[in-house]
Amino acid sequence: LQAGTTVTVLDDFSSGHRSNLAPHPDLIVVEGDVRDPAILDTAMTGIDTVFHLAASAGNKRSIDDPLTDSDINVMGTLRLLLAARDKGVRKVVASSSAAVYGELQGLPIGEDHRLAPQTPYASSKIAMENHALAFADLFKMDVVCLRYFNVYGQRQRFDPYGNVIPIFANRLFAGEPITVFGDGEQTRDFVHVDDVVAANLAAARTTGISGTYNIASGTQVTVNVLAQMMVAAVGGREPILYAPERAGDVRHSLAASGAARQAFNFAPQVGLGAGIPRYIKWL
Numbered sequence: 093l094q095a096g097t098t099v100t101v102l103d104d105f106s107s108g109h110r111s112n113l114a115p116h117p118d119l120i121v122v123e124g125d126v127r128d129p130a131i132l133d134t135a136m137t138g139i140d141t142v143f144h145l146a147a148s149a150g151n152k153r154s155i156d157d158p159l160t161d162s163d164i165n166v167m168g169t170l171r172l173l174l175a176a177r178d179k180g181v182r183k184v185v186a187s188s189s190a191a192v193y194g195e196l197q198g199l200p201i202g203e204d205h206r207l208a209p210q211t212p213y214a215s216s217k218i219a220m221e222n223h224a225l226a227f228a229d230l231f232k233m234d235v236v237c238l239r240y241f242n243v244y245g246q247r248q249r250f251d252p253y254g255n256v257i258p259i260f261a262n263r264l265f266a267g268e269p270i271t272v273f274g275d276g277e278q279t280r281d282f283v284h285v286d287d288v289v290a291a292n293l294a295a296a297r298t299t300g301i302s303g304t305y306n307i308a309s310g311t312q313v314t315v316n317v318l319a320q321m322m323v324a325a326v327g328g329r330e331p332i333l334y335a336p337e338r339a340g341d342v343r344h345s346l347a348a349s350g351a352a353r354q355a356f357n358f359a360p361q362v363g364l365g366a367g368i369p370r371y372i373k374w375l
């Protein structure tokens with residue numbers, strides 16, 4: 093909207109909040125399900141670029157309900173691609189996940205790392221990537237899949253399937269202890285939402301780069317260190333508790349993000365040191 097374009101949002105508001113979308117004369121909001129071809133047809137009319145973020149997100153959720161996970165992530169994506177093709181959309185930027193790699197074979201993880209899904213979510217993201225890339229090939233569509241590592245930041249929702257940073261922050265604000273799963277020495281590559289937005293825009297604006305790219309900070313932090321940073325940022329005095337390791341968790345994660353830099357000049361700007369206080373302030 094800031095760039096002066098018209099934006100249509102298709103969302104079923106199953107996560108996130110409608111109130112995040114401030115009214116704007118050039119903003120159209122279509123409420124509906126990405127699996128509904130009629131809604132997709134409406135939303136896709138006159139569209140040049142699609143940012144496909146609709147998903148059932150998360151490993152734990154997919155273990156609890158694998159059918160819904162694949163229905164949304166695989167069939168929803170396929171329907172979206174069909175609508176995009178039929179409406180002559182120029183570019184699709186699709187959101188994938190680092191979960192596709194499973195347990196890492198070596199650090200850092202490049203895009204050519206083997207794919208070894210450990211959860212239905214990881215499998216569904218691999219399937220949606222493959223559909224997207226097949227469409228790029230078959231129908232000469234410009235399609236980019238972005239494999240996000242652990243995204244966090246302002247407006248991130250907090251629910252039972254939420255991610256670690258919103259969970260820790262909300263518990264600490266409520267004066268409750270936080271729980272680390274396993275020994276806390278597992279690592280993650282946290283990428284701030286502002287960097288993810290920048291990556292989406294850069295990928296959309298660059299033509300001829302159909303393919304799959306890691307979107308990450310390129311830095312690694314243990315969950316123990318993250319927990320300490322969160323306690324310090326909130327100023328809490330709550331104890332850090334430990335619980336058994338979570339099913340489907342990978343041990344380590346760290347991205348090589350050179351491919352995105354080379355293809356569309358993506359360079360992450362927001363480290364955890366700046367990003368956590370920004371999130372806490374918003375919350």
Ligand code: UD1
Binds near residue numbers: 191243260280341342
């Ligand atoms: C995974 C994917 C990520 C994907 C996300 C979707 C990997 C490396 N990352 O994130 O790309 O977008 O799913 O949801 O596969 N934890 C605690 N205590 C808590 C909550 C979590 O210790 O209360 C720990 C988890 O055990 C894990 C880490 O924090 O080690 C991060 O967990 P979470 O935020 O759920 O994300 P991932 O499952 O790593």
